[in-house]
Amino acid sequence: MHFTFTSPLWEWDARAAWYFVSVPEEESADIREIPRMPSGFGAVKVRATVGSSTWDTSVFPDSSEGVYILPMKKAVRLAEGIEDGDPVTVHLELLDL
Known part of the structure; x- marks a missing residue:
């Protein structure tokens, strides 16, 4: 299953230099509804693509936002010239379904 969306890059208040992009509500709801084996912290394995950068990681539920x-790796942010607050277009492929 694939998703494409654009959301701003933001820095996590609890840990400086940790950056994330929020998956929009509709796509998050779709991801939640897909049956899969439970994993730690409710993480879902994905392959993310931003610009010409592709990497395997996980998306994590943010209980405060639903x-x-x-997570946006520093190497990706640098390679793609993305800074805090910039809109980021993300292509997500869910893995291990």
Whole structure:
């Protein structure tokens, strides 16, 4: 299953230099509804693509917002020239379904 969305990059208040992109509510709801084996912290394995950068990671549920969040590696942010607050277009492929 694939999703494409655009959301702003944001820095996590609890840990400086940790950056995320929030998966929009509709896509998060779709991800939640897909049956799969339970995993730690409710994480879902994904392959993410931003610009020309592709990497395997997980999205994690953010209970305060009710959506999933995608960690954005520093190498990807640098390679793609993305800074805090910039809109980021993400292509997500769910893995291990």
